[in-house]
Amino acid sequence: MNISAKPSIAFLGTGSMSGAILSGLLENAEAFGAVSATTRSAASRDALPSGTAESVALADEPGANQRLAAASDVVVLGVKPAQIGDLASEISESLRPGTLVISVAAGITIEALESCLPESVAVVRSMPNTPSHVGLGVTGIAAGSAATDEHVELARSIFEAVGDVLVVEEDQIDPLSAISGSGPAYVYLFAEAWTQVALDLGFTAEQAAVMVQGTFKGASELMVRSDDEPSELRRKVTSPKGTTEQLIKVLQDAELEPLFARAADAAIKRAKELAAE
Ligand SMILES: NC(=O)C1=CN([C@@H]2O[C@H](COP(=O)(O)OP(=O)(O)OC[C@H]3O[C@@H](n4cnc5c(N)ncnc54)[C@H](O)[C@@H]3O)[C@@H](O)[C@H]2O)C=CC1
Numbered sequence: 001m002n003i004s005a006k007p008s009i010a011f012l013g014t015g016s017m018s019g020a021i022l023s024g025l026l027e028n029a030e031a032f033g034a035v036s037a038t039t040r041s042a043a044s045r046d047a048l049p050s051g052t053a054e055s056v057a058l059a060d061e062p063g064a065n066q067r068l069a070a071a072s073d074v075v076v077l078g079v080k081p082a083q084i085g086d087l088a089s090e091i092s093e094s095l096r097p098g099t100l101v102i103s104v105a106a107g108i109t110i111e112a113l114e115s116c117l118p119e120s121v122a123v124v125r126s127m128p129n130t131p132s133h134v135g136l137g138v139t140g141i142a143a144g145s146a147a148t149d150e151h152v153e154l155a156r157s158i159f160e161a162v163g164d165v166l167v168v169e170e171d172q173i174d175p176l177s178a179i180s181g182s183g184p185a186y187v188y189l190f191a192e193a194w195t196q197v198a199l200d201l202g203f204t205a206e207q208a209a210v211m212v213q214g215t216f217k218g219a220s221e222l223m224v225r226s227d228d229e230p231s232e233l234r235r236k237v238t239s240p241k242g243t244t245e246q247l248i249k250v251l252q253d254a255e256l257e258p259l260f261a262r263a264a265d266a267a268i269k270r271a272k273e274l275a276a277e
C-alpha cells in the first residue's frame with residue numbers, strides 16, 4: 001500500500017449513514033487529509049456538513065465519483081445495497097492501486113464487491129451505525145482478500161474517529177448489524193413508545209422529552225461508567241415489593257428475549273436476501 005501519512009477520503013453517495021460518519025469525522029479530522037463527498041442532487045449536497053475539502057453533486061458534475069475516487073487514498077461507498085455494484089463498476093478504472101475501498105452496505109459480500117473492482121485495490125466491508133454522527137458510533141469491519149493489516153488499521157482509524165470499532169470475520173457482519181447496525185432504531189422505538197405513554201399520562205411533549213431522553217441518556221451513561229452488569233443496575237432500580245417490580249414483570253411476561261432473537265433473525269435473513277438481489 002502506498003498511502004500518505006494523512007490519507008485523503010472520498011465519501012461517494014453521502015446519505016443518512018455515510019453523512020453521519022462524515023459529520024463525526026469532520027469533528028475529528030486532524031489525522032486525515034482532504035475529506036470530500038458526493039451526492040446525487042444539489043439539495044442533498046447543500047445539506048452536508050461544512051468542512052469538507054469538496055462536496056459535489058452529480059447533478060452539477062456527473063463524473064465527480066470517478067474524479068474523487070482517482071484522487072483519494074480511501075473511498076467510502078455509501079449508497080444503497082442495490083446501487084453499490086453499479087457505483088463500484090463506475091469508479092473501477094479510476095482507482096489507483098492500493099486504494100482502500102470501504103463498503104457500508106448491508107448484506108453485500110466482500111466477494112461480490114471485489115468482483116466489480118480491480119485486484120489492485122483493497123476492500124474492507126463495514127457495518128457502522130448512525131450515532132457516528134456524534135462520535136459515539138459502533139462499527140464492525142471485516143477485511144477483504146487483498147486488504148493488508150495496514151488497510152485494516154486505516155479503516156479502524158477512520159471509524160475510531162467516530163466511535164468504537166470491532167474487527168470481525170465477514171460472517172459476523174450480518175449478526176453484528178442486527179445488534180449495533182440496526183440497534184439505534186430499536187432504541188428510538190422504545191423512546192417513541194415511552195414518549196406516547198408519558199403523553200397519555202398527561203405530560204406535555206417537552207416534559208415527556210426531558211423524562212424519556214434524560215432517562216435513556218442517564219441510564220446509558222451509568223451503564224458505561226459502572227462496573228455493574230445491566231442486570232445488577234436493573235436490580236438497583238427494582239426495590240423489593242416496589243413499583244418497578246410490577247412494571248418489569250409486565251414487560252418480562254412478554255418474553256422479550258425470544259422476541260429480540262426473532263427480530264435479530266429477521267434482520268440477518270434480510271441481509272442474506274440483499275446479498276442475493
Ligand atoms: N442508515 C443506517 O443506519 C445504516 C445504513 N447502512 C448502509 O448505508 C448505505 C446507505 O444507506 P442510507 O444512508 O440509509 O441511505 P441514503 O439513501 O440516506 O443514502 C444513500 C445516498 O446515496 C446517494 N446516491 C445514490 N447513488 C449515488 C451515486 N451513484 N453517486 C453519489 N450518490 C449516490 C443517494 O442519493 C442517497 O443520498 C446502505 O448500503 C445501508 O445498507 C449501514 C449501516 C447503518
Ligand SMILES: O=C(O)[C@@H]1CCC=N1
Binds near residue numbers: 177181
Ligand atoms: O436497515 C438497513 O438495511 C441498514 C443496515 C443497518 C441499519 N440500517
